[in-house]
Amino acid sequence: MSTDAPPTEERLEADGTHEPATSDRRRSRTRMIAIVLAPLVLFALLLASGLGKDPRALPSELIGKPAPEFSLPRLDADGTIDSNDLSGQVVVLNFWASWCLPCRQEHDDLDAAWNRYRERGVVVLGVLFEDTPEGAMSFRQELGGDWPIADDPGSKTAIAYGVFGVPETFVIAPDGTIAAKTTGAVTYEWLTDEIEAALRKGNLE
């Protein structure tokens, strides 16, 4: 479809000379290039602004909302661990797996926080994600730790908490709402800050 020819011819007629024909053609060619390039440049800018972002770096939708309930079979002991039995306490809910490297990194930090706060109404609870109980137990034997760990059949609890991957750690305040969430290996500093804040919140009520 050569729709740009007629206007050029019309203008050529009006001018009656040959000079403007080449400059007209050149002008229409630059216009065509601009028309093609403008959307491409816009698209490139859009990509540049979007690709630098981490699509998972989102604040949890659940902050400030009631923590989803759970009732999970324990791996380190018999019986189940129920969210209702933990109400009134600060719960550090840690989703983890034995195959996950950052879970090894954060292990000592979790252990330190657990030992510092276990007598002050704080429970650390490890919830297994996409892993076998055997894997979990050998991880435990290798790295130690004595906070409760539980299985999550069908990943129901992980889905209920909107877990993207492991590790993810939630802090549940004594009133049963989710106070904080972090993705990736948790640090002792983050844990102490969030646990202290949740404890203060609990004492105010």
Add this chain to the structure above:
Amino acid sequence: MSGRARSVALIAGAIVVVGLAALLASTRAGRTESLADRAHEIAAGLRCPVCLNLSVADSPSRLAGEMRSEIATRLRAGRSPEQIRAFFIDRYGEWILLEPPRRGLNWVPWAVPVVALVAGVAIWMTLIRRRRAGGEPEPAHPHPTRAERERIDRELADLQEPG
């Protein structure tokens, strides 16, 4: 209406009719589909959390499989697809939706192709009309003026002289 414009209008009309028929057929089919089909439809609209840019329906990951069974369980319990989608949005945010919900600034990706198509057709039609308005097509070789003809004769004569 000229012949070209009429055929353009005909083609445009045919596209609209086929589109509407397809839309109608798809909604008609929606009424008789099984639970598995409905579960698949919901899963196809959700993004798998552990693998970027795969739907929950397409992902082979364990979490996606568990999300599919979660969807089926909820459908069996009588939940509507909207309620099930809302369940996942509450937990994962709108991130979980493969298509941005059509509201606010999210309308941009939906509107741009339509706007571009309409603008393109409008420009095309204008160009066709402008070309048509010119009436008879310009002769490929416009008649030379008297001065030009004289010059041509003179130069031809000059060319023939040395030969």
